[in-house]
Amino acid sequence: MQHDIRGLAQTAARAEAQRAFDATVEAYLGFQLATGDRLKETLALDPAMPLAHALKGCFLLLFAKRDLAARAAKALADAQAAGAEAGLVPREAQHLSALEAWLSGDMAAAADCYDAILLDHPHDIVALKLAQYLHFYLGDAAAMRGSVARPFHAWSEAVPGYGYVLGLKAFALEETGDYAAAEATGRAAVERNPSDIWAAHAVAHVMEMQDRPGEGAPWIDGLEEHWAGCNNFAYHVYWHRCLFLLEQGRSDAVLAHYDTKVRGDLSEEYLDISNAVALLWRLEQRGIDVGGRWAELAEKSARLAEDHMLVFADAHFLMASAAAGRPGEAERLLESLERFATGYGTEADVAHEVGLPLCRAVLAHRRARYGEAVDALLPHRAALNRIGGSRAQRDLFEQLLIDAAVKGGKPALARALLSERADVRRDNAWNRQMAARIDD
Known part of the structure; x- marks a missing residue:
């Protein structure tokens, strides 16, 4: 038994493996390209770490590709086998239940599992992040806001990852229309960590919903240099910049950004394709x-x-x-x-x-x-x-x-x-x- 960086008990063979898992979580929260590599390192150090296998299953499901579901199911089976061998603390068992519900197609039940974890373990930042994703997929902004608000009492500057939690809160506030609080919270997160692209994205959402393109594009421009190690989520933020440019009537700039940023690598990720589809439709609707x-x-x-x-x-x-x-x-x-x-x-x-x-x-x-x-x-x-x-x-x-x-x-x-x-x-x-x- 080890403890993560926030003091939560976790089944791990040794401290080195636990620190590798903490690095995986940190990379995940920052949308880092290296997230997969950090997870591989964790499992190389401890092939029987239940939460590492469970997190692998969640990562695979987040790609939203049917051919990855079987691999996610294998990850769950590996987590269950590791837990049966080494034992599980109750929090870990709840994580496995959440993944099992998600795999079965019941995303609401999975979200409930993560929210239940947070009642007793408000510092479980993985549960906090995954709960937000699932409430987002379900289109339930009020539940998303409640999910991050309930454990927030336990967070402060003294707890590692506090800035990321501010970013999660900022996005939930924005989606429930509390724009002033969302912007203030998102800016506070970015001040702590300029590479927190989720928090920066939450502020961009506020500026989009308040029709502030003259501020939105410079906001993204000023932070882009900090996202060099980010994964394809950066393309979504570039999509936001295109919306600001489109609102300003700068269609040539939008098309240039489309080709070099939004569709720069022609990926097959659903979010990247959705960004592109939505942008082309908006352009055509305006006669471009x-x-x-x-x-x-x-x-x-x-x-x-x-x-x-x-x-x-x-x-x-x-x-x-x-x-x-x-x-x-x-x-x-x-x-x-x-x-x-x-x-x-x-x-x-x-x-x-x-x-x-x-x-x-x-x-x-x-x-x-x-x-x-x-x-x-x-x-x-x-x-x-x-x-x-x-x-x-x-x-x-x-x-x-x-x-x-x-x-x-x-x-x-x-x-x-x-x-x-x-x-x-x-x-x-x-x-x-x-x-x-x-x-x-």
């Missing part, structure tokens, strides 16, 4: 020619779209196929989602109740059947949060609905939706542009 950029997104989406790990990703994959002019492929992906929606699990339920209407609206919009798009999406709009993603990410589909109402000859609905959006986005250039189209 994006050239042949849809094609590579459609090709990658076709390989991933039948995984159905996250409905949020499914909607973007289908949008890529439709936008690339591959109607047969888009229909096949929709049919696959229809089959998936008859199954068991959190995402199957979301697909049935929200994902399918959303994807049908996407297809109808791309085929210029704007009335059909409105009819498909409008009744389910209030439940869009269930697909997960942030407010800024889901705004893509709010814009699609408004655009369909404008183009579909529904001016009263379009004005009403724009008025509602303007109540939150009070100084939004896109709102003004769309209102002018209605008046024309």
